[in-house]
Amino acid sequence: QDGSILIGGGAAGVEAANVLWVFATVRHIPPERTMRMLESRITSGARALDPRSTINVFWSMARLNQYMPVELMHTLQTxxxxxxxxxxxxxxGTLLWSLGRMGYQGASHTLLQATEKVLARSEGELDSYAVS
Structure with a gap:
């Protein structure tokens, strides 16, 4: 036991992602032990994350200026x-900002293709944001 109050199972990843987001929102870097525990739970529970939560983990790590462990990065990219x-x-946009902020050059080709597909699919929506 690590003494945490987080629940087990797939929900542990969701809870850990939410806790990490709160730390990032208030710009408080948690102690190293807490950070490793959150990363571990997010990695093991990533399949339970909805799209916003997945991207929020990227954002949180970038906002906290944290190095993202390779296993966590691979899991979240997948x-x-x-x-x-x-x-x-x-x-x-949040995902791409996060990757850039972290200086992460190892984004998978598959992930970058996925972002291109989303933007191509949403081209009409993006046009509505254009400033005339």
Missing amino acids: QATSQQSHLSPGLV
Whole structure:
């Protein structure tokens, strides 16, 4: 036991993602032990994350200026790619900002293709944001 109050199972990943988001929102870097526990739970429970929660983990890590462990990055990229039909242009923008902010050059080709598909699918929606 790590003494945490988080629940078990797939919901642990969702709870951990929410806790990480709160830390990022208030710009408080949690202690190293807490961060490793959150990362572990998010990695093991990633399949339970909805698209917004998946992208929020990328955003949270970027906002906290944290290095994302390779296993977590791979797991989240796989999850985001599998959720591409549910991603909005806004979520794609947040994802791309997060990857850039972290200076992450290893984004998978599959993930980048998924973001391109979302943006192509949403081209009409994006035009409505154009400033004239």
